[in-house]
Amino acid sequence: xxxxxxxxxxxxxxxxxxxxxxxxxxxxxxxxxxxxxxxxxxxxxxxxxxxxxxxxxxxxxxxxxxxxxxxxxxxxxxxxxxxxxxxxxxxxxxxxxxxxxxxxxxxxxxxxxxxxxxxxxxxxxxxxxxxxxxxxxxxxxxxxxxxxxxxxxxxxxxxxxxxxxxxxxxxxxxxxxxxxxxxxxxxxxxxxxxxxxxxxxxxxxxxxxxxxxxxxxxxxxxxxxxxxxxxxxxxxxxxxxxxxxxxxxxxxxxxxxxxxxxxxxxxxxxxxxxxxxxxxxxxxxxxxxxxxxxxxxxxxxxxxxxxxxxxxxxxxxxxxxxxxxxxxxxxxxxxxxxxxxxxxxxxxxxxxxxxxxxxxxxxxxxxx
Ligand SMILES: Cc1ncc(COP(=O)(O)O)c(C=O)c1O
Numbered sequence: 604x605x606x607x608x609x610x611x612x613x614x615x616x617x618x619x620x621x622x623x624x625x626x627x628x629x630x631x632x633x634x635x636x637x638x639x640x641x642x643x644x645x646x647x648x649x650x651x652x653x654x655x656x657x658x659x660x661x662x663x664x665x666x667x668x669x670x671x672x673x674x675x676x677x678x679x680x681x682x683x684x685x686x687x688x689x690x691x692x693x694x695x696x697x698x699x700x701x702x703x704x705x706x707x708x709x710x711x712x713x714x715x716x717x718x719x720x721x722x723x724x725x726x727x728x729x730x731x732x733x734x735x736x737x738x739x740x741x742x743x744x745x746x747x748x749x750x751x752x753x754x755x756x757x758x759x760x761x762x763x764x765x766x767x768x769x770x771x772x773x774x775x776x777x778x779x780x781x782x783x784x785x786x787x788x789x790x791x792x793x794x795x796x797x798x799x800x801x802x803x804x805x806x807x808x809x810x811x812x813x814x815x816x817x818x819x820x821x822x823x824x825x826x827x828x829x830x831x832x833x834x835x836x837x838x839x840x841x842x843x844x845x846x847x848x849x850x851x852x853x854x855x856x857x858x859x860x861x862x863x864x865x866x867x868x869x870x871x872x873x874x875x876x877x878x879x880x881x882x883x884x885x886x887x888x889x890x891x892x893x894x895x896x897x898x899x900x901x902x903x904x905x906x907x908x909x910x911x912x913x914x915x916x917x918x919x920x921x922x923x924x925x926x927x928x929x930x931x932x933x934x935x936x937x938x939x940x941x942x943x944x945x946x947x948x949x950x951x952x953x954x955x956x957x958x959x960x961x962x963x964x965x966x967x968x969x970x971x
Contacts, residue, residue, distance in 0.1 A: 671794075759896075
């Protein structure tokens with residue numbers, strides 16, 4: 604397992620000698636509005652079910668999710684977060700080569716390596732707004748067994764139109780596309796916009812409930828694949844990988860889909876406003892670039908200081924951010940903050956702006 608994830612609030616609390624609640628965690632990308640109304644109360648009421656084994660293949664929860672998302676149940680597999688599928692797919696689908704479109708979530712490469720696949724990388728650059736050039740990507744992808752693509756992308760926040768991705772996958776029928784849509788619900792209604800809607804024979808799509816539904820501790824994710832691929836993937840799944848509370852949560856959300864949909868819409872509206880406020884409050888900050896985002900986080904690059912420096916400064920104020928210097932394709936000046944409530948966002952922006960002004964005084968910007 605790699606140890607470069609964000610969200611290590613436990614280590615931060617231990618280093619600061621404080622309680623978890625005293626830290627504003629802007630490193631983990633979860634819904635700042637919290638879970639949908641009623642979900643936690645329902646889980647609390649049904650906690651007694653942990654004394655029973657869950658359904659071995661989460662069949663009822665799979666049917667509930669498939670019905671909610673209008674997908675054929677034979678194409679849907681439930682797992683312990685999308686992470687379970689990232690680590691299982693290379694083995695289940697016998698991948699021998701893969702191309703990761705980056706800079707991207709590090710677990711794609713790590714999961715491939717654990718499965719003895721040495722990934723190649725197709726790096727998108729800030730000069731082009733981290734947009735992958737479709738022709739160059741198609742040429743690079745031609746010889747790979749699989750292409751890994753995150754949409755919207757972590758850490759850049761960039762959204763690629765699903766139609767563009769479908770066109771790329773359609774043009775390369777011999778290549779498998781593994782498309783991670785963990786953050787798609789923050790950009791658009793996933794039911795309409797998921798790549799799974801395009802019914803392509805060569806795409807495997809990952810959906811996470813951790814992010815929009817704010818239940819990363821439950822570990823719930825789905826893999827949506829064409830039936831023949833889904834059958835192969837199922838053969839390598841572990842029994843009981845979705846716990847009883849996790850299955851309860853899936854069924855509850857699916858049954859209360861209007862409330863879930865309203866909560867997601869409210870989340871998207873509120874994130875739009877919070878992102879706008881953040882961009883406005885940091886607009887005149889010397890040497891700071893903010894990248895446009897369709898997700899719950901914003902990637903930034905500072906010319907006058909490094910990510911470890913600002914991460915340490917923020918931590919001294921009990922704010923945890925994601926130092927992105929260990930993302931392949933980014934340098935030590937990149938960091939990411941996940942939006943929280945307006946006061947926390949304003950406080951974080953103030954610390955960043957003050958630090959940038961302090962470091963900018965009398966210094967020349969570092970190279971990009
Ligand atoms: C892009 C991306 N994919 C997948 C995951 C894993 O999420 P899950 O909780 O569904 O395993 C993360 C977690 O941060 C992520 O950022």
